[in-house]
Amino acid sequence: MMRWPARMAAVAARLWSWLRAVSGDDAYEAYVARPGRRGAIPTREEFYVDGLRRKYSRLNRCC
Amino acid sequence: MPGVSTWVNLAGVPRLLRLVLWITVALLGAGALASIALTRGEPVNAIWFVLAAACTYAVAYRFYSAFLAARVLGLDDTRATPAERLDDGRDFVPTNKWVVIGHHFAAIAGPGPLVGPTLAAQFGYLPGTLWLILGAVLGGCVQDFVILFCSLRRNGKSLGQMAREEVSRRGGMIAIVSVLAIMIILLAVVALVVVNAIRDSPWAASTLFMTIPIAMLMGVYMRFWRPGRVLEASLIGFGLVMFAVVAGRWVAASPEWSRLFTLSAPALAVVIIIYGFAASALPVWLLLAPRDYLSAFIKVGAIVALACGILFVRPVILMPPLTRFVDGTGPVFAGKIFPFCFITIACGAVSGFHALIASGTTPKLIMRESHARLVGYGAMLMESFVGVMAMVAACALHPGVYFAINSPAGVVGATAEKAAATIGSWGYPVDAATLDALAARVGEHTLLNRTGGAPSLAVGMAQIFSGTIGGENLLGIWYHFAIMFEALFILTVLDAGTRVGRFMVQELLGHVYEPLGRTSWYPSVLLTSGLIVGAWGYFLYQGVRDPLGGINSLWPLFGISNQLLASVALVVATTILIKMGRARFVWVTLAPMAWLVTVTMTASYQKIFHADPRIGFLAQARVLGEQISRGAVPPDRIAVTERLIFNNQLDAAVTGLFVVLILFLIAEALYEWYRILSGGKVATLQETPHVRTQWAEAR
Numbered sequence: 001m002m003r004w005p006a007r008m009a010a011v012a013a014r015l016w017s018w019l020r021a022v023s024g025d026d027a028y029e030a031y032v033a034r035p036g037r038r039g040a041i042p043t044r045e046e047f048y049v050d051g052l053r054r055k056y057s058r059l060n061r062c063c
Numbered sequence: 064m065p066g067v068s069t070w071v072n073l074a075g076v077p078r079l080l081r082l083v084l085w086i087t088v089a090l091l092g093a094g095a096l097a098s099i100a101l102t103r104g105e106p107v108n109a110i111w112f113v114l115a116a117a118c119t120y121a122v123a124y125r126f127y128s129a130f131l132a133a134r135v136l137g138l139d140d141t142r143a144t145p146a147e148r149l150d151d152g153r154d155f156v157p158t159n160k161w162v163v164i165g166h167h168f169a170a171i172a173g174p175g176p177l178v179g180p181t182l183a184a185q186f187g188y189l190p191g192t193l194w195l196i197l198g199a200v201l202g203g204c205v206q207d208f209v210i211l212f213c214s215l216r217r218n219g220k221s222l223g224q225m226a227r228e229e230v231s232r233r234g235g236m237i238a239i240v241s242v243l244a245i246m247i248i249l250l251a252v253v254a255l256v257v258v259n260a261i262r263d264s265p266w267a268a269s270t271l272f273m274t275i276p277i278a279m280l281m282g283v284y285m286r287f288w289r290p291g292r293v294l295e296a297s298l299i300g301f302g303l304v305m306f307a308v309v310a311g312r313w314v315a316a317s318p319e320w321s322r323l324f325t326l327s328a329p330a331l332a333v334v335i336i337i338y339g340f341a342a343s344a345l346p347v348w349l350l351l352a353p354r355d356y357l358s359a360f361i362k363v364g365a366i367v368a369l370a371c372g373i374l375f376v377r378p379v380i381l382m383p384p385l386t387r388f389v390d391g392t393g394p395v396f397a398g399k400i401f402p403f404c405f406i407t408i409a410c411g412a413v414s415g416f417h418a419l420i421a422s423g424t425t426p427k428l429i430m431r432e433s434h435a436r437l438v439g440y441g442a443m444l445m446e447s448f449v450g451v452m453a454m455v456a457a458c459a460l461h462p463g464v465y466f467a468i469n470s471p472a473g474v475v476g477a478t479a480e481k482a483a484a485t486i487g488s489w490g491y492p493v494d495a496a497t498l499d500a501l502a503a504r505v506g507e508h509t510l511l512n513r514t515g516g517a518p519s520l521a522v523g524m525a526q527i528f529s530g531t532i533g534g535e536n537l538l539g540i541w542y543h544f545a546i547m548f549e550a551l552f553i554l555t556v557l558d559a560g561t562r563v564g565r566f567m568v569q570e571l572l573g574h575v576y577e578p579l580g581r582t583s584w585y586p587s588v589l590l591t592s593g594l595i596v597g598a599w600g601y602f603l604y605q606g607v608r609d610p611l612g613g614i615n616s617l618w619p620l621f622g623i624s625n626q627l628l629a630s631v632a633l634v635v636a637t638t639i640l641i642k643m644g645r646a647r648f649v650w651v652t653l654a655p656m657a658w659l660v661t662v663t664m665t666a667s668y669q670k671i672f673h674a675d676p677r678i679g680f681l682a683q684a685r686v687l688g689e690q691i692s693r694g695a696v697p698p699d700r701i702a703v704t705e706r707l708i709f710n711n712q713l714d715a716a717v718t719g720l721f722v723v724l725i726l727f728l729i730a731e732a733l734y735e736w737y738r739i740l741s742g743g744k745v746a747t748l749q750e751t752p753h754v755r756t757q758w759a760e761a762r
Contacts, residue, residue, distance in 0.1 A: 018159075018161060018162060018165070019294065020294060021158070021159065021162040021165075022162050022165035022166060022169070023293045023294055023297065023356065023359075023360075024291075024293050025291070025292065025293040025294045027291065028291050030152075030156075031152045031153075034150075034152045036150075037152060043290075044290040044291050045286065045287075045290035045291075047290075047291065048285065048286070048290045048291035048348075049286065049348055050153070051153070051291075052347050052348050052352045053347065054153060054154060055352075055424075056347045056351060056352065056559065056562055056563075057563075057566060057582070058423055058424070058563065058566075059242075059419045059420065059423055059559075059563050060170055060420070060423065060424060060559060060563075061170060061173060061355070061555060061556050061559040061560065062170055062171045062172070062173045062175070062410070062414065062416045062417055062419070062420050062556075063173045063174065063175040063249050063253070063409075063410055063414065063416050063556065063621075063625065
């Protein structure tokens with residue numbers, strides 16, 4: 001059984017990880033670590049700008 | 064049920080105990096619904112609303128969505144999803160279901176579920192609350208879930224593409240034209256909500272203006288200094304925005320700064336139109352994206368805070384269950400409870416716009432078909448709950464205060480004394496001193512005639528927040544925080560919508576002259592940005608100049624168009640179910656579709672032809688024309704009146720266009736259904752072939 005401070009730390013870590021994933025903060029790391037990825041790795045800045053271009057070329061916000 | 068997950072894992076609980084648990088939840092929900100529906104003469108506590116909504120959602124999710132998943136749609140976890148088959152790490156990315164639901168909820172939850180219920184509170188708390196809860200579980204959630212599923216089986220195709228392939232080629236074109244038209248009305252009406260919330264308010268205006276340089280600073284930070292560090296930048300942005308909220312009080316207290324930021328409604332409309340053009344034409348990383356990140360964080364934070372605040376404060380609902388305005392004479396907007404309650408609340412119950420999100424980014428992220436249930440059905444339940452909270456915040460206000468804030472000057476008068484007398488004569492006593500004192504407590508000169516729902520919601524939220532933290536001392540800060548939060552994400556919708564509208568116009572014009580279709584060719588960018596901004600800007604300016612407050616015309620128009628889009632989505636969904644050989648279950652989409660078509664057709668007919676000039680566009684145009692003929696309009700007002708006549712005729716034409724489009728699509732779909740069901744045509748589904756998943760088990 002985990003002690004409660006360790007359990008709280010684990011919950012906080014999972015929450016932080018979820019927040020990073022939802023916000024796109026970890027998108028670059030996830031892309032680089034992706035298995036089976038081919039081709040040259042873009043820089044973090046190139047990846048970020050390209051991601052924004054894709055995201056905002058289609059409807060991504062509702063009323 | 065196999066392959067179908069539930070919110071809470073009850074697998075280890077004995078069957079009998081599970082049964083007892085669900086019966087208890089159902090009875091609790093029924094009891095809570097009965098208590099808010101049947102109570103007369105005694106104030107109801109908001110906790111019953113929360114309980115009624117939560118229990119209904121739990122039962123609907125556990126049983127109805129499971130039925131949809133297993134029996135109607137036949138979700139199949141052995142089938143590889145587009146995210147698995149087409150994984151490119153960019154557009155198609157297998158993503159944890161709890162992350163996908165976060166993305167999806169952030170995308171679908173806009174200002175609609177906050178503003179619509181606040182406006183519909185003029186009928187009393189009951190009709191809107193019931194529609195929010197029942198409309199969502201039987202209509203909105205079903206639409207989102209089924210469309211997400213359909214798109215998932217078609218490599219993430221859009222609603223327009225599915226309409227073209229599954230219904231008819233013309234169906235696809237109708238969907239695209241509808242989306243563009245709806246977007247123009249949507250952008251105009253949400254901009255009008257912002258204008259009415261911050262006009263003549265230096266505190267609110269200065270706070271909102273400050274969000275522009277803050278967003279640009281975040282943009283530079285995430286582009287050059289720390290590329291892609293969204294959380295860091297958002298945290299910095301949040302701190303600066305909170306400082307801007309507090310600093311707004313100093314701006315309002317300074318005569319020079321206050322004068323600079325005190326803007327009339329027409330001036331503010333012009334500023335927002337210029338801003339919309341800039342946001343559409345500027346690089347996306349500079350303004351649009353950082354504002355979106357900031358807005359998403361503040362939006363989710365404020366919604367969670369509101370939920371906690373309601374549970375902590377447990378406010379008493381002061382609005383009666385039904386008001387006298389169910390007869391159609393409401394001051395906020397005119398029209399009877401049927402059909403207008405059901406188009407005023409679109410987002411939160413059923414929103415056609417969701418079908419565009421459910422057939423866009425979301426299906427490209429889903430790892431397993433069974434996750435569509437949580438994401439499609441579950442996220443819409445969350446949005447419905449946001450709507451219920453907005454209803455609670457609005458109805459916790461004294462009805463007299465609610466009507467004073469939300470009624471236009473043309474109905475209740477422009478002074479506190481006149482408004483108090485008019486509203487008192489309706490049976491909702493309020494005195495002028497109370498209205499003035501409330502405005503002073505939140506740091507404003509006046510709260511009167513702020514149609515659009517945002518300020519009354521902000522007052523309701525501020526009372527709940529200050530009841531939790533800070534008390535009376537922080538009421539002004541909380542009010543302006545709430546105004547900033549609403550305005551911030553409304554402007555985000557405006558930015559993003561204008562940009563996407565620009566792309567749609569470029570795509571259409573590209574067929575006429577190829578370079579106009581290039582999204583990076585600057586002359587085309589400027590031209591198409593101008594066209595789209597000019598279109599919604601026209602309706603915005605018309606709303607600002609409307610003596611009935613603009614919301615009376617534009618919000619129903621938006622509601623009608625949004626619900627018509629939902630009808631389009633449900634027509635597509637019904638067609639696909641029939642083609643899948645699930646005609647015996649077709650009622651799951653056909654029933655909400657029939658209801659929405661009935662509601663929107665009735666509302667459209669009344670908005671065009673009703674004899675009451677406050678309801679019917681043509682009647683309003685006729686009355687104004689007669690006033691000019693009789694010489695009842697002063698010479699200097701004739702040009703303005705003629706413009707009002709034209710605007711009413713234009714609104715009638717736009718409503719008529721929506722109706723013709725949807726009737727055409729329904730006729731096409733009915734013919735298609737008849738041919739398939741009568742055996743005259745072989746049903747051909749455009750699904751991607753079944754490919755077995757390579758993943759051992761759902762992650």
